[in-house]
Amino acid sequence: QVQLQESGPGLVKASQTLSLTCTISGGSITTNDYYWTWIRQPPGKGLEWIGYTPNNGNPSYSPPLKSRTSISRDTSKNQFTLQLSSVTPEDTAVYYCATSRFKRSVGALNAWGQGTLVTVSS
DSSP states (O other): OOEEEEESOSEEETTSOEEEEEEEESSOTTOTTEEEEEEEEOTTSOOEEEEEEESSSOOEEOGGGGGGEEEEEETTTTEEEEEEOSOOGGGOEEEEEEEEESOOSGGGOOEEOOOEEEEEEO
């Protein structure tokens, strides 16, 4: 079964870039029909979809975040990464990586990492 684990700094200064890595085990990032997704949950708020990368193709991003977001694959390490630039304290959230097959909606995500809290300091 697929297992995911987020890693990266838990504290980022405002105006800098938030960088996280999701490591995949029990599956391959190159498997057809899989989508590798980043989700976040700010304190006291609901889940927010950030974007995804397919196994082979271009990533897709939430429109409000598109200009600041980059999601990429590293097939040699079986990982995918998130970079969110120009962060503000409003970007403070628990960040999750997750995956789905065939469907790209949040509701279709069936394997999640445990999440990692990233705090943006002003």
